[in-house]
Amino acid sequence: MKVGYEEKTYEIYFNNELDSRSSMYFPPGQVLEGLLGFDAAANSRNRNLWRIFGHPFWFWPHFSGVNLFDIAEELEVEIETFTNRIPQINANLLLQYKRPVFITTSSGGEWHHWNEPYYRYSIDKDQHDLLNKIEESFGNQALVLYASPAIRSLDELVSAKQNKEIIEKSNFQKPSGLGNHRKNTYTQAGMYSIACSEPEELKNFNLISELERLDGSHNFSNTQFVINTSQIIEEVMASSTSYKKLISEYAELKKFKLIYSFLIMKVFRETTGIQWSLSIKA
Incomplete structure (x- = not known):
């Protein structure tokens, strides 16, 4: 039964x-999606996100959001600052x-x-x-x-x-x-x-x-740890057709390494159901 x-x-x-x-x-996906609204990658309507970047949305009666590609550079800086404020990452929890x-x-x-x-x-x-x-x-x-x-x-x-x-x-x-x-x-x-x-x-x-x-025993910054994690996941997922189709939608964002790393982990979750979290120093 x-x-x-x-x-x-x-x-x-x-x-x-x-x-x-x-x-x-520490669950990075949940927190970052709630704080920055980047999960809706095409046209985010998250007013808190645009407030961070000083976008004048209050004067728009029907705010439709702004394309993520238009604010990716500012968003990369914001996410990196946020990621490095987390206590030191020890290891991944999957x-x-x-x-x-x-x-x-x-x-x-x-x-x-x-x-x-x-x-x-x-x-x-x-x-x-x-x-x-x-x-x-x-x-x-x-x-x-x-x-x-x-x-x-x-x-x-x-x-x-x-x-x-x-x-x-x-x-x-x-x-x-x-x-x-x-x-x-x-x-x-x-x-x-x-x-x-x-x-x-x-x-x-x-x-x-x-x-x-858990003690991963590494000397990486939190930013580099996340990037390294996403690179390993991308290699593991290289044979998945579904993964490759979904991640291809973000190809233009590859030059923004941290944004792209979190998007890799987002697509990884969508295609496998595996939850990614982090073990951090207390």
């Missing part, structure tokens, strides 16, 4: 809790959320591993290969994880949200830990999983502690 809530609801609750509980977590099904009968294909009700999610081969490639490409400068709830119902999800237990009630797995399996199963949070083959017990996983432990 499917769990009684949407994956997006879990994702939102998860992100909100991570933001409230950890000073090591999360792939998975809504599981809850297996309650012995007819479930993996029941013999557990002999009790369990959670299961499918692993898409193309997506999994991509995550493995990302994990390998970043090395110790990224934490790449599947995140899936050990929560059955919407009521239980809401209670977990209210009690700030979403993270504690999530099961995490690194792509490399799942090998070539196409399903992953678990009965509880942490990292105890059976990937539909040989049972394997893995240690419990504390995401907050792991963020505090």
Whole structure:
């Protein structure tokens, strides 16, 4: 049976809790989109954006926005200033959320591993290969994880949200830990999983502690770290037709390295569903 809530609801609750509980977590896409409005790349109607640049929009009865290309130079400076005000970036956090099904009968294909009700999610081969490639490409400068709830119902999800237990009630797995399996199963949070083959017990996983432990050990400025991250992602996504089509819409902005880097990460999220966040120094 499917769990009684949407994956997006879990994702939102998860992100909100991570933001409230950890000073090591920073979601650059969410903050920059809200502050600068650059997500609407063609003709932004974000009045706060134009206020920053002193654009005289107040006299226009039907403000239609201004083309991003017309203010890209000023926007590049603004984003760079904002990015370098963030505490030093340690590493990337890349999360792939998975809504599981809850297996309650012995007819479930993996029941013999557990002999009790369990959670299961499918692993898409193309997506999994991509995550493995990302994990390998970043090395110790990224934490790449599947995140899936050990929560059955919407009521239980809401209670977990209210009690700030979403993270504690999530099961995490690194792509490399799942090998070539196409399903992953678990009965509880942490990292105890059976990937539909040989049972394997893995240690419990504390995401907050792991963020505090992360140390990318680099000497880059925040700006250069973001640019380097986007370059790695662009190389990883080079074979994706959808990605190439979407990023081509911003080809004229390539000369603005930081804007283009954030647009790469925006398109990466749109085409993969993988959330990009940053681990920073407290």
